Amino acid sequence: MGVSPRDGTRHPRRVAAVIALAGIVLTVITAWGAHRIDRETEESLLDGQSQQAAVVLSAAITVIEQPLEAALAAYDSAGGANGGAVFRRFMSEYVGEDKVFQNASVWRRTGDGLDRVATIGAAPTSVVRAQLRESFASTTTTIRFVNAGERTQIAYARADSDTGTLVYAERLLPADRRAPVDRDSAFSEIHYAIYLGDEIRADALSTTDVDPSTLPFDGITATEQVPFGDKVLTLTTTPRDHLGSELGQQLPWLLLIAGLLLTAVATHAGQQLARGRLTAEQDADTITALYERAETLYGQQRELFVSLQRALLPHVNPQIPQVELATKYVAGARGLDIGGDWYSIIGLDETRYGFVVGDVSGRGVDSVAVMAQARFTIRAYLVDGDGPSAALEKCAPQFDIGRDGHMTTVLVGVGDWRTGEVTLANAGHPPPVLLTEDGASFVDVPPGRPLGTGVAAYPSVTVRMPPGSTLFCYTDGLVERRGEDIDVGLARLAGLLVDAGPSSVDRLVERALDTMRSDDAPDDIAVLALRWTGERVRTDLPGDVTAPAAARRFVTSALADRSGEEASPQPDDLALVVSELVTNAVRAGATRIGVELLVAEHRVELRVDDDASGWPTPRQAEDGDLDGRGLQIVEVVADEWHATELDRGKQVTVIWSPPAPGSGD
Amino acid sequence: MIEFSAEMDPETPHVLRVSGEVDIATVDDFLARARRALEGSPTVLEIDVAAVSFIDSSGLGALVRLRDEAVAAGKTIQLTHVPRQVMRVLELTGLSETFLDQPGD
Numbered sequence: 126m127g128v129s130p131r132d133g134t135r136h137p138r139r140v141a142a143v144i145a146l147a148g149i150v151l152t153v154i155t156a157w158g159a160h161r162i163d164r165e166t167e168e169s170l171l172d173g174q175s176q177q178a179a180v181v182l183s184a185a186i187t188v189i190e191q192p193l194e195a196a197l198a199a200y201d202s203a204g205g206a207n208g209g210a211v212f213r214r215f216m217s218e219y220v221g222e223d224k225v226f227q228n229a230s231v232w233r234r235t236g237d238g239l240d241r242v243a244t245i246g247a248a249p250t251s252v253v254r255a256q257l258r259e260s261f262a263s264t265t266t267t268i269r270f271v272n273a274g275e276r277t278q279i280a281y282a283r284a285d286s287d288t289g290t291l292v293y294a295e296r297l298l299p300a301d302r303r304a305p306v307d308r309d310s311a312f313s314e315i316h317y318a319i320y321l322g323d324e325i326r327a328d329a330l331s332t333t334d335v336d337p338s339t340l341p342f343d344g345i346t347a348t349e350q351v352p353f354g355d356k357v358l359t360l361t362t363t364p365r366d367h368l369g370s371e372l373g374q375q376l377p378w379l380l381l382i383a384g385l386l387l388t389a390v391a392t393h394a395g396q397q398l399a400r401g402r403l404t405a406e407q408d409a410d411t412i413t414a415l416y417e418r419a420e421t422l423y424g425q426q427r428e429l430f431v432s433l434q435r436a437l438l439p440h441v442n443p444q445i446p447q448v449e450l451a452t453k454y455v456a457g458a459r460g461l462d463i464g465g466d467w468y469s470i471i472g473l474d475e476t477r478y479g480f481v482v483g484d485v486s487g488r489g490v491d492s493v494a495v496m497a498q499a500r501f502t503i504r505a506y507l508v509d510g511d512g513p514s515a516a517l518e519k520c521a522p523q524f525d526i527g528r529d530g531h532m533t534t535v536l537v538g539v540g541d542w543r544t545g546e547v548t549l550a551n552a553g554h555p556p557p558v559l560l561t562e563d564g565a566s567f568v569d570v571p572p573g574r575p576l577g578t579g580v581a582a583y584p585s586v587t588v589r590m591p592p593g594s595t596l597f598c599y600t601d602g603l604v605e606r607r608g609e610d611i612d613v614g615l616a617r618l619a620g621l622l623v624d625a626g627p628s629s630v631d632r633l634v635e636r637a638l639d640t641m642r643s644d645d646a647p648d649d650i651a652v653l654a655l656r657w658t659g660e661r662v663r664t665d666l667p668g669d670v671t672a673p674a675a676a677r678r679f680v681t682s683a684l685a686d687r688s689g690e691e692a693s694p695q696p697d698d699l700a701l702v703v704s705e706l707v708t709n710a711v712r713a714g715a716t717r718i719g720v721e722l723l724v725a726e727h728r729v730e731l732r733v734d735d736d737a738s739g740w741p742t743p744r745q746a747e748d749g750d751l752d753g754r755g756l757q758i759v760e761v762v763a764d765e766w767h768a769t770e771l772d773r774g775k776q777v778t779v780i781w782s783p784p785a786p787g788s789g790d
Numbered sequence: 791m792i793e794f795s796a797e798m799d800p801e802t803p804h805v806l807r808v809s810g811e812v813d814i815a816t817v818d819d820f821l822a823r824a825r826r827a828l829e830g831s832p833t834v835l836e837i838d839v840a841a842v843s844f845i846d847s848s849g850l851g852a853l854v855r856l857r858d859e860a861v862a863a864g865k866t867i868q869l870t871h872v873p874r875q876v877m878r879v880l881e882l883t884g885l886s887e888t889f890l891d892q893p894g895d
Contacts, residue, residue, distance in 0.1 A: 670814050670815040671815055673813050673814055673815065673846070673848075674811060674813060674815055677811075677844065697874070697875050697878060698878075700844065701844075701846055701875075701878075701879065701882075704813055704844070704846040705846055705847055708813065708814045708846065708847070708848055711814060712814075754847035754850065754851070754883055755846075755847050757882075757883070758846075758847060758879070758882050758883065761882050762882065
């Protein structure tokens with residue numbers, strides 16, 4: 126698998142770009158929206174203010190128009206010579222330096238012309254007669270711009286066509302047209318420019334509060350028109366600062382900045398997250414692939430180990446006369462590693478066989494290696510002729526838990542299939558069960574230390590298996606259960622062996638595993654069941670003079686099927702030997718004499734045990750010497766003999782074992 | 791019961807016929823009969839062992855003693871018709887020459 130992203134949309138850069146774009150767009154839209162809202166608010170506020178200003182302007186206009194109307198009416202009503210004085214007196218309030226008008230005058234129409242008949246203030250300088258004539262035709266005040274030298278004036282003329290009189294006034298505009306605005310007035314928050322007429326033209330400008338060169342206004346403006354005589358005044362306004370709230374003005378910028386910042390943060394965060402997710406996905410892919418691979422290897426390795434373990438175990442058990450064998454190894458349920466349990470059966474010589482059940486601690490290749498070493502080392506010693514004790518004692522120094530990492534418990538047995546005797550030695554291993562028709566009992570083989578834990582002595586125990594009895598050996602995986610004392614498991618095993626009743630050894634092994642083992646048990650188990658089916662050829666005799674004859678008959682019938690000149694021993698020789706030995710026992714004062722015959726294909730063993738004291742010593746008998754000839758005969762007739770001390774008495778063993786053709790180890 | 795007998799035929803007073811098994815159980819009986827036969831016999835007592843099925847060192851020991859007693863009395867004993875098993879034992883004990891065909895030492 127590669128490390129490229131699975132899906133384009135998940136690439137961190139693209140994620141960042143998308144987030145950034147979205148953020149910027151949103152920010153711009155929002156800021157623009159706020160700006161638009163602010164602007165509309167501003168416009169509507171300005172409209173309101175303009176309208177207010179227009180109202181004020183209208184009122185101001187009235188202040189200008191009304192006196193003219195009233196002055197004309199006053200003149201007309203006074204009439205004659207007084208009219209002028211009345212007019213002047215009336216207009217004096219309005220005419221002057223800082224007053225509304227620079228001058229005011231009354232005119233009378235005479236014929237086609239007009240005469241000025243009264244004046245207040247300076248003489249009007251810029252009368253435009255056309256305007257006067259137009260006044261008569263108009264019902265309102267006529268208003269004109271007129272030039273007065275360098276300044277501009279507004280000329281007002283109001284006529285009464287009935288009386289033929291007209292009032293005329295001139296008002297001076299500031300040179301710069303500038304008229305400052307009162308702080309509290311309606312014009313305080315706005316700039317204004319008033320134009321005479323309905324066009325916004327520089328030469329139509331009447332008054333303004335800004336520098337005329339900056340006109341007309343741009344940005345947010347509002348326009349109102351106010352009737353002014355026969356003309357209109359056009360009022361244009363623009364906000365001085367910001368009519369609306371400070372916040373409204375700042376908001377678009379705040380939104381823009383905040384939006385951009387947020388976008389930047391979100392972009393960065395988004396990129397990080399996408400990157401992290403990408404990494405996680407890549408890791409997940411890697412982990413999945415590795416896991417799959419590990420599982421495959423796991424399966425292969427376990428198979429390999431199982432094969433290895435099986436290869437080390439005997440495939441086919443050797444056939445041993447008069448012995449029925451059943452063996453089984455079961456690998457632990459859990460995990461990859463194989464445990465180090467094993468069993469071994471070895472034919473040692475014509476009459477003896479060895480058997481071993483062992484358990485290496487732990488798991489894995491190491492434990493299998495230790496198992497192999499233990500198995501083959503013990504086997505070598507047994508084949509070499511060592512008994513179980515000696516084999517273990519020689520083995521122990523070759524193992525070291527510190528170096529090997531494992532310790533090993535072993536049960537070693539050497540059996541004689543002719544007699545059913547089994548000698549056992551034990552290195553920390555659980556005791557075997559002896560199952561007879563009387564029940565099941567654990568054979569107490571005093572356990573020495575497990576191999577690898579130090580050098581120790583391994584005392585041996587010899588068991589005479591009754592004919593048909595079974596010795597059941599196993600490893601602790603069979604009897605151990607978590608949370609349970611091992612004694613419970615041992616009792617369970619003994620119980621099930623008894624309950625099994627008459628069963629073949631194979632069946633016993635099967636029953637034991639089925640009953641004792643749960644499917645998920647982690648430990649592996651090795652089991653060995655050994656049944657001796659032979660019969661002991663033995664007779665026990667009272668220690669009297671009839672004993673030798675009885676012994677002779679016994680061995681002769683026991684050896685009856687061995688015939689031919691090649692047979693060793695010849696029946697006569699055997700009878701002679703047994704007669705000599707039994708006679709010696711009788712003479713020594715034995716009360717009980719046992720005669721046992723152990724027959725194998727190429728070996729016959731005669732054992733005579735008695736409870737008398739004394740020790741057989743062959744003497745070179747001279748003529749006339751009655752005693753001592755017996756053993757002399759034995760020495761000549763048999764291949765070997767030896768005496769063994771018993772608890773009470775002794776046992777003399779005589780062996781005929783001609784070398785068989787083709788044998789030799 | 792162990793089979794044993796040692797008989798003298800009146801027509802052949804110098805022959806003792808022994809049959810059966812001569813071992814610790816029967817050796818005393820054998821010696822007694824053999825001594826009587828020796829007393830009643832001339833210089834040579836012939837012991838016919840054709841029917842002896844078994845003899846061991848106990849039986850041989852008795853024969854050796856009998857021979858010694860015979861020699862002391864100026865007589866000899868002779869084993870005749872020695873069967874295989876008896877011969878074997880005589881050979882095993884190196885007594886074959888003593889008891890066969892050679893009167894005296």
